[in-house]
Amino acid sequence: MAGTDTSIRQIPDNTPLAPVIVLVRPQLGENIGMCARAMLNCGVTELRLVAPRDGWPNPDAVASASGAGILFDSAKVYATTAEAVADLDFVLATTARDRDMVKDVMTAEEAAREIHKRHAGRSVPVCGILFGPERSGLENDDVALADMILNIPLNPGFSSLNLAQAVLLTCYSWLSAQNPFEGTAFPPAPEENDNEAPASKGEIENLLQRLEEELDKRRFFRSPEQRPTLLRNIRNFFFRSGMTKQETRTLHGIISSLVEKKRSG
Amino acid sequence: MAGTDTSIRQIPDNTPLAPVIVLVRPQLGENIGMCARAMLNCGVTELRLVAPRDGWPNPDAVASASGAGILFDSAKVYATTAEAVADLDFVLATTARDRDMVKDVMTAEEAAREIHKRHAGRSVPVCGILFGPERSGLENDDVALADMILNIPLNPGFSSLNLAQAVLLTCYSWLSAQNPFEGTAFPPAPEENDNEAPASKGEIENLLQRLEEELDKRRFFRSPEQRPTLLRNIRNFFFRSGMTKQETRTLHGIISSLVEKKRSG
Numbered sequence: 349m350a351g352t353d354t355s356i357r358q359i360p361d362n363t364p365l366a367p368v369i370v371l372v373r374p375q376l377g378e379n380i381g382m383c384a385r386a387m388l389n390c391g392v393t394e395l396r397l398v399a400p401r402d403g404w405p406n407p408d409a410v411a412s413a414s415g416a417g418i419l420f421d422s423a424k425v426y427a428t429t430a431e432a433v434a435d436l437d438f439v440l441a442t443t444a445r446d447r448d449m450v451k452d453v454m455t456a457e458e459a460a461r462e463i464h465k466r467h468a469g470r471s472v473p474v475c476g477i478l479f480g481p482e483r484s485g486l487e488n489d490d491v492a493l494a495d496m497i498l499n500i501p502l503n504p505g506f507s508s509l510n511l512a513q514a515v516l517l518t519c520y521s522w523l524s525a526q527n528p529f530e531g532t533a534f535p536p537a538p539e540e541n542d543n544e545a546p547a548s549k550g551e552i553e554n555l556l557q558r559l560e561e562e563l564d565k566r567r568f569f570r571s572p573e574q575r576p577t578l579l580r581n582i583r584n585f586f587f588r589s590g591m592t593k594q595e596t597r598t599l600h601g602i603i604s605s606l607v608e609k610k611r612s613g
Numbered sequence: 614m615a616g617t618d619t620s621i622r623q624i625p626d627n628t629p630l631a632p633v634i635v636l637v638r639p640q641l642g643e644n645i646g647m648c649a650r651a652m653l654n655c656g657v658t659e660l661r662l663v664a665p666r667d668g669w670p671n672p673d674a675v676a677s678a679s680g681a682g683i684l685f686d687s688a689k690v691y692a693t694t695a696e697a698v699a700d701l702d703f704v705l706a707t708t709a710r711d712r713d714m715v716k717d718v719m720t721a722e723e724a725a726r727e728i729h730k731r732h733a734g735r736s737v738p739v740c741g742i743l744f745g746p747e748r749s750g751l752e753n754d755d756v757a758l759a760d761m762i763l764n765i766p767l768n769p770g771f772s773s774l775n776l777a778q779a780v781l782l783t784c785y786s787w788l789s790a791q792n793p794f795e796g797t798a799f800p801p802a803p804e805e806n807d808n809e810a811p812a813s814k815g816e817i818e819n820l821l822q823r824l825e826e827e828l829d830k831r832r833f834f835r836s837p838e839q840r841p842t843l844l845r846n847i848r849n850f851f852f853r854s855g856m857t858k859q860e861t862r863t864l865h866g867i868i869s870s871l872v873e874k875k876r877s878g
Contacts, residue, residue, distance in 0.1 A: 358768065359768060360768070360769060363768070386778065388768060389767045389768055389771060389774060389778075390767060390768060391767075391768040414773075415771065416771060450809055450855070452855075455795060457789070501788075501792055501794045501795040502655060502656075502785075502788070502794060503623065503624060503625070503628070503653060503654055503655060503656040503788075504625060504794055505624060505625060506623045506653045506654060506681060507654065508654075508679075509654060512778075513654075513777075513778070513781055516778055516781065516782065517781065517782075520767075520782055520785075523766075523767070524722070524766075559867070562870075562871055563867065563870055563871070566871065566873050567870075568866065568867065568870040578863065581863060585856065585857075585860045588855070589850070589854040589855070590853070590854070591850065594846070595846070598843065598846060598847060598850070601833065602847070603871065605827075605828055605831045606827060606828075606831065606868065606871035606872050607871050607872075608831050609831075
């Protein structure tokens, strides 16, 4: 079965294909190390970092990873969250805060099942989970890139987790949903034809970049103050829409058509 | 329903009766604090300490508990593990090591179900879970007091957890088996303002009618045969997108803008 990168030798061959863990603007190297440890505990190996505050590589991270620092050999660093998720089809944002943004919420268990379903039969991950900085959590612009919110249902009177604990519970929920020791494999995904395959975040980003350019040319954004909010709302809508590859092509065609001069009428 | 000590005000009334967490000869106060935090995250409130190395109370524990130090007010300290479990009916020992001792093993999920079953209808806990010292884990004499071994099935190539993480996964497994907080940890949906309300199908239909007209004016549909299929795909995308009222207005604005002549560039 297709699986996680087993060149990392601590991962058994039958480990299911895990989601990518994306730490957005993490602050302390020590916490990055603790996250790596929590990931490897659960057989999750692909770590991406967006603009880590103290730079990268970070010796504090290696020290606190207690042997899981091996994940850092293949960890990639990105300048923006958009770049970090560009090749992914399905992205979850972990956030406890109520947001003025329309996005469905999944529990960690529901998310785990969805990820296993989307990864069945694949060899490269297409699902990722975003975790925000220790102090402030994800910003609205990060959350706008996600398909859904992932919520870990804890004691509502005391629900704040530190970063590594949030990563641990999320990864453990994923592992528990398809325990390799019990051998309960999910049915393989049907042969997907390319048209119906989900668009990658990068394909949606390209579409939105193009739309933004056209809107700028036409001064759609009346004031500089209004621009970021409106743009975020537009991005939020398209990123959560579950758009397919075919639909991005259709929308490119629609934009091309609308910006042309009328040929009749 | 009988429940956990709700005099600890961070625990909602509907919290099920949790197991007692017994830390056997814990070493660092900081770790005891982190354990308290993990417990309270999951609505678990009764902590017992067996011969804590650095004595008790311990200011390091309070500092690292981040508000969960309230559990220490009712925490009891014992000289031996046997005394700490004397009033309990069912005790689980957490240990990763293979032991030369005949004792059945339960996963954290199986243990959770067993605890919920034994606690149904009770008001005082009869189940407890033993955790050993950070460095060495439980000794055989501690394990001998338990009914069963509790095992958390992790990546066999990298399964060591720190103490607070072991407590977190164990308590979370207990909570997950009968979680009263699902859907509540996330703040309840606010009174929906009109902007976030879902668009009616009629509003989406209006938007699509308008888009269709503009596309027809520009001969977007190259052939009459192609038109119904493409239109259906476009309609399908927007109808399943979960669009809000605000988003229909934004998309109307986008169409208006795109069909205008460029004002600059």
